[in-house]
Amino acid sequence: MMACVASNSHHDPRARPIGVFDSGVGGLTVLHELLVALPREDFLYLGDTARFPYGERSPAELARFSAEIAEELLRRRVKLLVVACNSATAAALPALQRRMMETTLGVEVLGVVRPEALRAVATTRSGRIGLLATPTTVASGAYEQAVHAVDPHVTLHAVPCPTLAPLIQAGEQFDEHTVGAVRAVCAPLRRAEVDTVILGCTHYPLISPLLQRLLGPGVTLVSSGAALARQVEHALSTRGLAAHESGADRDGEWGEGEYRFLCTGDVEAFRELGTRFLQMPLGEIEQIQLAPVEALA
Ligand code: DGL
DSSP states (O other): OHHHHHHHHHHOGGGSOEEEEESSSTTHHHHHHHHHHOTTSOEEEEEOGGGOOOTTSOHHHHHHHHHHHHHHHHHTTOSEEEEOOHHHHHHHHHHHHHHHHTSTTOOEEEESHHHHHHHHHHHOSSSEEEEEEOHHHHHHTHHHHHHHHHOTTOEEEEEEOTTHHHHHHHOSSOOHHHHHHHHHHHHHHHHTTOSEEEEESTTGGGGHHHHHHHHOTTOEEEOHHHHHHHHHHHHHHHTTOOGGGGTOOBTTBOOOOOEEEEESSOHHHHHHHHHHHHOSOOOOEEEOOOOOOOOOO
């Protein structure tokens, strides 16, 4: 009887975990929102910590890394793939989506750029939106495209921030150097008089109080986690993939899902940094080696 239940749940796509990946621990700010919004789902998070940072890598390199990670998560039978990394989404999402739909599992891929762009356009009153992101993300033009697809009359002021993510990752406490770096990236956005700023990198929610202070209280910050969580919820419901529809809940009783971690670098470093980014206890972390794949078309 037990074996029968186990094998049914193994074959039921609704019982499979959602795969989430990032260049390292930064995507845990996105996972945090997913865990809050979708408490019954299981998650499998992969942080490519051995190759962090992604923010100044070429689109071709990020397309290859994303494909390697996606293959690993598919082998582990995820039902949906979430690219929590802004740089990887901006540089490689369409190619990755094509590749994944061609696999026998036909897994869908969602990224962080579009939900944030939609939310920013819905938020702005002046039509002037700021973007803080890595150089790779800014150079891709992905946010411009996503924003202009919704409203071509909105202006996007993009500021590439090459040092910000590594600075945030390194700093337990923010010193004057960090404050100076944040002040410098906010200056052009203040001059442009934007009323909405997209936090286009997984690390920036950790400094949102500092950003809000330096940009002023009239500016609305838009981060990817909450906007993406809504899209994931929508995708699961409309495709009949939500865990709570699998019949596991009885009489209104339900338990929380599980979450696990894979990383390509040092496990202890992941645990130490990860707790700060996830703001929840970290459980099992496994170090893995990714198999190389041929380049994406
Ligand atoms: N996850 C990356 C991003 O959102 C963090 C920065 C990096 O890896 O350079 O772009």
